[in-house]
Amino acid sequence: MALPAYGWAATQPVVATSDPQQVAQGVVLYKQRCGACHDTPSRSLDEAPQLAGPAFTKKWLTRPAALLRKIRYSMPQNNPGTLKDVEASALVAALASGQISGQAPVK
Numbered sequence: 001m002a003l004p005a006y007g008w009a010a011t012q013p014v015v016a017t018s019d020p021q022q023v024a025q026g027v028v029l030y031k032q033r034c035g036a037c038h039d040t041p042s043r044s045l046d047e048a049p050q051l052a053g054p055a056f057t058k059k060w061l062t063r064p065a066a067l068l069r070k071i072r073y074s075m076p077q078n079n080p081g082t083l084k085d086v087e088a089s090a091l092v093a094a095l096a097s098g099q100i101s102g103q104a105p106v107k
């Protein structure tokens with residue numbers, strides 16, 4: 001996978017593991033830091049999209065390094081850059097695990 005030569009994620013191994021502890025940490029973090037926006041049904045394109053389902057899988061789970069950077073640097077949108085590296089990794093693991101379905105049923 002080609003990574004741009006900048007930023008934290010380019011120099012760290014991408015951790016999208018199925019380590020149960022990491023997934024569990026990510027699920028808790030999601031509830032605390034993400035669900036308020038991402039579990040609310042989106043009414044417009046400005047609102048938070050569901051972080052599950054086929055579109056999300058295709059756009060992001062095929063590119064875990066990009067997902068990690070997106071989360072690490074631009075989320076939570078009301079306080080970006082405040083997650084620790086390990087927290088961003090745990091969130092990627094949780095999203096990849098399929099345990100976070102968001103507001104709508106996953107098709």
Ligand code: HEC
Pocket residue numbers: 029030033034035036037038046047048049050051056059060067070071074075076077078083091
């Ligand atoms: C204050 C509301 C808010 C919070 C809290 C928030 N987000 Fe978001 N998020 C958004 C909005 C709005 C977008 C769409 C605009 C964008 O991509 O920046 C978005 C987009 C995303 C995307 C890209 C989705 C796509 O389909 O392109 C990801 C991934 C994401 N957020 C992850 C997270 C994670 C993980 C957290 C928790 C750490 C989080 N967000 C917390 C509002 C929020």
